[in-house]
Amino acid sequence: MQISRYSAPEFDPYGDAAPDDEPGGWAAPVATGPLDAVLSLPGSKSLTNRELVLAALADGPSVLHAPLWSRDSELMVEGLRALGTAFERIPGAGGFGDDLRVVPADELTGSTTIDCGLAGTVMRFLPPVAALALGPTTFDGDEYARKRPMSGVIDGLHGLGVDLDDDGRGTLPFTVHGTGRVGGGVLEIDASASSQFVSALLLSAARFEQGVDLRHTGERLPSLPHIEMTVAALAARGVEVASPEVGRWRVAPGPIAAIDVDIEPDLSNAAPFLIGAVVAGGQATITGWPASTTQVGAQLADLLPRFGARVEIEGGRFTVHAPARGADGGRGIRGVDLHLPEAGELVPNLVALAALADGPSTFTGIGHIRHHETDRIAALAAELTALGGRVTESEDGLRIDPAPLHGGDWHAYADHRMATSGAIIGLAVPGVVVDDIGCTSKTLPQFTELWGRLLG
Structure with a gap:
């Protein structure tokens, strides 16, 4: 499926500057070691x-x-x-x-x-x-x-x-x-x-x-x-x-x-930071996690362990621990089969995690995300394939067969979830450049600052 590429308009919400895109795009930082971060997030x-x-x-x-x-x-x-x-x-x-x-x-x-x-x-x-x-x-x-x-x-x-x-x-x-x-x-x-x-x-x-x-x-x-x-x-x-x-x-x-x-912290916006720790190793904690909530992001407590991570929720703190690295040098991230009609907004970040797993993954029941900020199924398939990934697209899902990825341009399609997915890939793959990190201002103007804190 053909999808258009364009940039989001510049935005400065009430005087708080949106993330600036560097000339030629934002060079996603690579994790140089295990993480140990504690972060607070703005409202949902x-x-x-x-x-x-x-x-x-x-x-x-x-x-x-x-x-x-x-x-x-x-x-x-x-x-x-x-x-x-x-x-x-x-x-x-x-x-x-x-x-x-x-x-x-x-x-x-x-x-x-x-x-x-x-x-x-x-x-x-x-x-x-x-x-x-x-x-x-x-x-x-x-x-x-x-x-x-x-x-x-x-x-x-x-x-x-x-x-x-x-x-x-x-x-x-x-x-x-x-x-x-x-x-x-x-x-x-x-x-x-x-x-x-x-x-x-x-x-x-x-x-x-x-x-x-x-x-x-x-x-x-x-x-x-x-x-x-x-x-x-x-x-x-x-x-x-x-x-x-x-x-x-x-x-x-x-x-x-x-x-x-x-207003509760945005639990879906917690996804890239928690997933970042799974990719890089170590751990990350999000504070202010509600004891009960109607937010879809709460499903991360069940979803991340499917990839091999360990999760703790105690005293309003959600902590994820990365899986142990494999003896063969793999990240220990397991492939998954997920049916996610109720959690479409988490899919782009989870697909990025699956692209770095040690085994294949399938995502089904997500046809509706073709109508989000962009056609997210087509966009994820296009961007991962361009970096060397093996992705099969269906009408309502994706199959990811992990392959060695290389650096290159990552197009965000003016979609905040696509931009943060590129940042996740960049933790493990040198040379990933996100063309429009500024579109994260849609729901998280502080994304690049918080990403820097995640990496210490």
């Missing part, structure tokens, strides 16, 4: 952007403690600001930026344009909010954003009687002609391409006059934990949510409570 993008939407629709001001400050969260803030929401930065106690006070608008107003960048949460979560605003709101984004599936949200809003003009494309750009109200009611959509279609409609549903009784009609539903995260966030704000059967959700109409929320 998935939780931050859900809480931003709910706070904007709430019945009073809310404070988000330790939110993520990144390109995706800035785009969400600016989109909500365009609809009338007010924001105030408050000095935070953590080391990754300020807290954020969110003041809902007395009346949401459209007659604006929202830049979605490449953020799936923005392009999918905000159109239902815009339907509750008065006036037209046009949505557009980066080049590849126009290729990302939007049918679930577009069809869902049409099904609720919202006037939405997309010229029949089923993708960005489109305009929502908000009237200040949405009737709500019974609705069916196909969310096979993205669980965000479901979350988008659930997040605003309490503000619909009849709420929503939403049913998924497709054959598969990827990334179910992200829907569970949405339901938990709604319930914490007093919204009545029920799931009477698999693939069906009911949200009752009513107020969304204004509350103060502590």
